[in-house]
Amino acid sequence: MADFRRIPSIDQLLRRPEAVALAAAHGHDATRTALRDAAAALRDAIATGQAPGDAPGDAVVAAAARALAAAEVGSLRPVVNATGVVIHTNLGRAPLGARALTRVAEVARGYATLEYDLAAGRRGSRSVHAEGLLTSLTGAEAAVVVNNNAAAMMLVLAALARGREVLISRGQLVEIGGGFRVPDIMAQSGAMLREVGTTNRTRLSDYTAALGPATALVLLVHPSNFRIEGFTERPATADVVAAAHAAGVPVVEDLGSGNVDPTSPWEPTVQASIAAGVDLVAVSGDKMLGGPQAGIILGRKALVDRLRSHPLMRALRVDKLTYAALDGTLLEHRAGTAHDTVPVLRMLHAPAAAIAARAAALATRLTAAGWTATVVDGASAVGGGSAPGVTVPTALVRLAREGWSADHLEQWLRTIDPPVIARIQDDAVVLDLRTVDPADDRYLSTLSADR
Numbered sequence: 001m002a003d004f005r006r007i008p009s010i011d012q013l014l015r016r017p018e019a020v021a022l023a024a025a026h027g028h029d030a031t032r033t034a035l036r037d038a039a040a041a042l043r044d045a046i047a048t049g050q051a052p053g054d055a056p057g058d059a060v061v062a063a064a065a066r067a068l069a070a071a072e073v074g075s076l077r078p079v080v081n082a083t084g085v086v087i088h089t090n091l092g093r094a095p096l097g098a099r100a101l102t103r104v105a106e107v108a109r110g111y112a113t114l115e116y117d118l119a120a121g122r123r124g125s126r127s128v129h130a131e132g133l134l135t136s137l138t139g140a141e142a143a144v145v146v147n148n149n150a151a152a153m154m155l156v157l158a159a160l161a162r163g164r165e166v167l168i169s170r171g172q173l174v175e176i177g178g179g180f181r182v183p184d185i186m187a188q189s190g191a192m193l194r195e196v197g198t199t200n201r202t203r204l205s206d207y208t209a210a211l212g213p214a215t216a217l218v219l220l221v222h223p224s225n226f227r228i229e230g231f232t233e234r235p236a237t238a239d240v241v242a243a244a245h246a247a248g249v250p251v252v253e254d255l256g257s258g259n260v261d262p263t264s265p266w267e268p269t270v271q272a273s274i275a276a277g278v279d280l281v282a283v284s285g286d287k288m289l290g291g292p293q294a295g296i297i298l299g300r301k302a303l304v305d306r307l308r309s310h311p312l313m314r315a316l317r318v319d320k321l322t323y324a325a326l327d328g329t330l331l332e333h334r335a336g337t338a339h340d341t342v343p344v345l346r347m348l349h350a351p352a353a354a355i356a357a358r359a360a361a362l363a364t365r366l367t368a369a370g371w372t373a374t375v376v377d378g379a380s381a382v383g384g385g386s387a388p389g390v391t392v393p394t395a396l397v398r399l400a401r402e403g404w405s406a407d408h409l410e411q412w413l414r415t416i417d418p419p420v421i422a423r424i425q426d427d428a429v430v431l432d433l434r435t436v437d438p439a440d441d442r443y444l445s446t447l448s449a450d451r
Helices: 010-014 017-026 028-047 056-073 098-108 131-138 149-161 182-189 204-210 237-246 270-275 301-308 312-316 320-335 343-349 352-368 406-413 438-445
Strands: 142-146 165-169 192-196 215-221 251-256 280-284 295-299 372-383 386-400 423-425 428-432
Touching (some): 010 017, 010 028, 098 320, 142 301, 149 165, 352 372, 352 386
Parallel strands (some): 165 192, 251 280
């Protein structure tokens, strides 16, 4: 039986050919640390009578190799999203399209004009990047980009409403993923919340009665991840804008979804809000726009310029890679090709019949490989706090294996490389190919429990 005395010293272990190879691949210090950790774990196992085998040195080196390999892979890993949730917050929201990735690679491999004005030959401002594309797409006078939509709202409230009242309907005091609450972000900005109306019914008269000298702005918030149905009332955006402007108060809308596609049946567009007279609109770059994580603020130039010059702007600004990815995505929207080239929109607009054909082909291959695989009707979700309650018809591959529970199979899919993230429906694992890149269908067809 193994004992403490039979574990070689770290220096002895480092001289072994296997450890020398590890040090060459991962670095001497990292290898030494991994060997120390593995030796300590083996000592703990020996102390509790759990250490197997008669070659503790081999066990330590093997454990160190596994640890180093896991560290090399990292905790941020690519996965196959077979959940059917298109804008999946936990899986990184929007995958980037080819044009965005090309722009990122071009900018990342060298220097770039992040804060340099080529025409003037001197320092420029990073806040102007992507602005031309954003304004031409939406009709806004100006635009600025920060690192996410929560940051966008923080900046707007701090710059325009600190120490003053912000009117908001009780029905729009939302909480979204990760515990983000509109009242909390408002409090952190220094703005003072003033609720109007009720949870289910807010009238125009509720806004007009509350408008006064202390009002800094009226805030409209997209419900994001819920709907209120039944006995409800909400005034038209244009009517709220007219009432607020009559009192000399700007209107800000947290639209969230980032939809700029007028043909989209799922969400209101930025263009519609701008056309209705909203002074500033804040949206996410990584939702229905299909780009990188970003908060995009569009609207009146005078207000956007105040945001650019606010001290928080430096803390919330984005880097060159975000601008590059955003540029590449916006270029596809401007060209009218986004439905085919921006992954989020391509997935959402994929015909159910096309998904069904792919599912049938995959089920046939998996059945030949020993799985029980059938195609059933299902529904995909937009996700990411967009289009709450809205689903898109799809076809699902129902996957099973004799002797395996649905929970076991779902967990096993997460252990392979790359991991496959599926969902359990009606006590069975299902794969929704709407959110799977067609190039990954072949990988799914090679799934084998024997690997």
